[in-house]
Amino acid sequence: MDAGIIGGIVGTILGLAGGIIGTYFSIKNTKGPLERAFMIKASLIAWIAITAFLVLIFLLPNPYRFLLWIPYGILLPFGISKINKRVAEIREIESAN
Template identity: 60%
Template structure:
């Protein structure tokens, strides 16, 4: 098998495994919620984050070289901030639901 074919198989396989991991992680994040408000938050955040990530990936393929590298700046800052926000909001919901 030539190196190009091996690279193609690896690229497709890695993409499939990555999407499966993201889907399983999303499913467990929604499944392991403790109430309707928390579940609603996780569904909303999942839709938003999946949209952002898929847009980022599409732009990585569509933009020319100097610009695609600049995408990493907002993505690298924004994704961890969004995850941290989601985790804090989830903890707030858990605290308010437990106290009632």
Template identity: 35%
Template sequence: MDAGMAGGIAGSVIGCMGGLIGTYFGIASTSRPRERALAIRFSVACWLWLAAVIGMVCFAPRPWGQYVVPLGPGITLAIPWCNRKLALARAEDQASTGEA
């Protein structure tokens, strides 16, 4: 194993660990059950999306795996939408309980 492969493996492991830690703290920072359920649902969808894109790139036949690469940044475009949904759920919960 050369240095490039070791660096690639180490970088992938560190990146996945960072993603898991970020997912945990993102869910843990929610304060209401509805908000937590949405955060869990969005997190699962995000991890499944990334796993599907990476799986297609690695295991699909040669021309098809390369066509999947543009789907990767779809997560980046979905994050603001998810944040708006979480803020809306938080605002609705606060309005229904009468909190400030």
């Protein structure tokens, strides 16, 4: 095995570990049942979307795989912002009860 293959394997393992740990703590650190249910749903959608993105990166031919970064770069920050706003709304609702 050369350095490129080892780097790819190690990078994949570290990336998956970071995603799993981030997902775990995002769900664990919720304040109530509504927020927990929302975070589980949001995490599942994020894992599916990122997996689909990575599959397309590997399957699409060269000019198109680079264009795939444009919607990813727009939708990722938009999705994060939307999730954060919804979590704030849920926390407000749960603290009122």
